[in-house]
Amino acid sequence: xxxxxxxxAGHFATMVGLVTTRSSAGENVMAAEWTYLVSYxxxxxxxxxxxxxxxxxxxxxxxxxxxxxxxxxxxxxASFAGGVSRRETAKLTADAFSTxxxxxxxxxxxxxxxxxxxxxxxxxxxxGDHTIFVGEVVAGRADGARVPLLLYRGYRRPGExxxxxxxxxxxxxxEGGTRVRADAFxxxxxxxxxxxEFEATGAGVAGNSVGAATTDRRGWAEWSFDAEALPSxxxxxxxxxxxxxxxxxxxxxxx
Numbered sequence: 001x002x003x004x005x006x007x008x009a010g011h012f013a014t015m016v017g018l019v020t021t022r023s024s025a026g027e028n029v030m031a032a033e034w035t036y037l038v039s040y041x042x043x044x045x046x047x048x049x050x051x052x053x054x055x056x057x058x059x060x061x062x063x064x065x066x067x068x069x070x071x072x073x074x075x076x077x078a079s080f081a082g083g084v085s086r087r088e089t090a091k092l093t094a095d096a097f098s099t100x101x102x103x104x105x106x107x108x109x110x111x112x113x114x115x116x117x118x119x120x121x122x123x124x125x126x127x128g129d130h131t132i133f134v135g136e137v138v139a140g141r142a143d144g145a146r147v148p149l150l151l152y153r154g155y156r157r158p159g160e161x162x163x164x165x166x167x168x169x170x171x172x173x174x175e176g177g178t179r180v181r182a183d184a185f186x187x188x189x190x191x192x193x194x195x196x197e198f199e200a201t202g203a204g205v206a207g208n209s210v211g212a213a214t215t216d217r218r219g220w221a222e223w224s225f226d227a228e229a230l231p232s233x234x235x236x237x238x239x240x241x242x243x244x245x246x247x248x249x250x251x252x253x254x255x
Contacts, residue, residue: 013152016078018113019047020066020092020099021058022106027092029110030055031082033151034130035067043137045119048130054085059133063121064105067135068113070149072157077110078149104139114149115142164188168196168244170237172251178206178226182246184213184237191219196239202248204229215239 017035021028032055034048045067049056059065070078081091092099092108099108102118109116119135126132150156166188173181184196194215201209206226213221227233233248 010153013150016070016149016151016155017045017047018068018070018074018078018081018110019049019055020068020107020109021055021062021064022108023058023061025054025058026090027108028054028058029081029091029097031070031078032067033082035069038134043117043140044122044134045117045137046132046134048127048132050130051126056131059121062106064107065119065121065133065135066102066105066107066109067117067119068110069115069117070110071112071114071143071146072149072155074110074112075149075155078155102139109141112146113143114146116140166240166242168237168239168242170198170235170244170246172230172233172235172246172248174230174251175224178228179224180227180230180233180248181222181224182235182237184215184221184223184239184244186215186219186221186239186242188219188240191215192217194219194221194239196221196223196237198223198225199236199238200225200227201234201236202227202229202232204232204248 014033017032019030019032032047036046038044038046098111100111101108105118117137118139120138122136123134147157164187168186170182170184175181182198186194196213198211204227206228211223213223215221230248235246237244
């Protein structure tokens with residue numbers, strides 16, 4: 001294994017989950033920067049927690065936990081909740097936390113959050129120095145007026161939306177025999193109904209070397225052609241002034 005850069009883990013951007021529990025040790029909250037939606041149906045959320053945390057023991061004991069996705073004005077609460085253990089401080093005695101009882105689970109939820117989710121434990125996986133707890137969401141609320149708190153080299157708010165900008169990508173897929181399919185993806189605000197022109201060049205191209213197709217509602221268009229020697233083939237796609245290329249030489253054998 002090669003030596004990893006010291007700051008490599010700092011390049012991940014995450015939301016901050018305020019994970020709440022109620023166990024024989026009492027009520028607790030901790031900040032989990034590794035909080036993820038992992039399934040739509042049923043809706044499931046994963047939180048990643050170190051085994052020395054009081055929250056870890058509480059989830060194992062009760063089989064449930066709450067997740068309140070922190071809002072941007074809860075940065076101090078998140079830092080406080082993540083900076084000290086329940087074994088040292090009863091964090092939810094602080095007036096700074098406003099909570100409500102769970103509707104289904106015993107743990108409280110933190111008010112003022114972007115979203116609140118009550119979770120029943122359905123899976124556990126020990127990985128490295130942490131444990132992934134997966135909970136099925138059995139009740140939840142959301143506040144679309146709140147702004148989520150993000151963690152990326154410090155707490156941040158979401159920035160402006162990245163414009164789609166009218167960009168084109170094309171790739172090649174062998175379909176069997178000499179047949180090859182070119183898949184083009186048009187990324188723009190208006191994706192559907194755009195004309196994409198294709199041109200295949202190279203010594204291995206057989207028959208018609210140009211074609212055109214119209215993008216579907218997702219921005220995809222495809223065109224097929226014949227090539228005797230795929231590694232020598234280059235396909236160029238053009239759409240609304242943008243162009244992209246794909247080369248057969250970059251195809252790797254299926255594994």
